[in-house]
Amino acid sequence: EILKDPHCGAFAVIRLCSYFAAYFALCGCVAFTPRVGVLWTLALVGERALSGLAVATFPLAKNTGLAHTFATAADRVRVRQVLAALCAMLAVGLTALGGWALVLAAGCVFARYYVVAKKQFGGVTGDLAGWFLQKCEIWMLAALAACQWLGVL
Template identity: 40%
Template sequence: MKSIKRIWNSFKIAFSMYSRIPMPRSEWTDENKSYAMCFFPWIGAVIGLLSYGVFRFSKWFDGNGGGNYSLFFVIFLILIPVFITGGIHLDGFLDTQDALSSWQTKERRLEILKDSHAGAFAIISCTVYFLMYIGVYSCLSVRSMEVIAYSFMLSRTLSGLSVVTFPQARKKGMVADFSESASTRITRMVLGIYLIVLCFLIPLTGGICGIGCVISAGVVFGYYYRMAMKNFGGVTGDLCGYFLQVCELVMALVVVVVDIVVKSGIIK
């Protein structure tokens, strides 16, 4: 009974911390946080389901005399993850862009990550990021959207694995806090199971588009580790957010490009 309560509390903490979805209150203790990372990918599942539902509705709406509101639905789809998460990962992406663009020492970069002010590079990166997303989502098909719906869970599974496997850049902070309180062996096992299932399910659903999605996620994950170790000496909460945002954009880009190439007949 105590284990069930701990799991339930971990679920509530994961959704309270990484989403804006209302949850019952739970005490912020190490015991209650022990399995929180196991539920982090579930937020991605919510985003994926909602995104896919909105996409199918937009197709139905356009096909039933609702008018051409493609751009509206594209922008709405892009903003769904921001609405669900409250922008917590986007904040990490912007902070990391400022830190990387500073070309300072590791110590100074870590200080920049904690700076609450947005620099010029963060603003430029944010603009480019959303413009790229508009371009990618403007080319969505049913098959590519089916794959992208899974990608939100895949990105969070990999991000969660980095929390419990990569070295920490700081002894204190969100990632260090979750890493220390996590039941590491169980969390790694659960996230590993998620990863295996997703790496099987995504290609099964999307064919070559799904394969491209999984491979691109692996490439970005490798880049993330190298970048974090080289520039910061480990991972932080901001870097996890940076990885998640970059990974999702790259996966979407690869899926859409592969889908277009397949439709053109170059790859069958």
């Protein structure tokens, strides 16, 4: 008997495998140096700060779920202030180290996240927050690989 998960369709599996293959290929394209290590660490912190900023700033899609729990349990104004300041500091740090393309990639994905969340879902959910993290990470990795390939880093 073949076990089957009815909640995961064939195209979801294909998409997931494509994501992993692209991520693996991009990782293989990046030459790790101490500078790249610092850039990547700052980028990962930045994407998570942006995710928290979105939960505290964007409208919520529903009154249940993890995103709603976090958003309503916190002082949203204070969280926005702290995370916006953190994002700005990280953007300055990344840019100072030559990672302007990573900042640009994260900004574009963040803008797309807002549009998709609001237009297609009516706001942010926990699943969309995870989607944003994955999209942001792969686009920043692509920007990092492109910068190295072009000789910018």
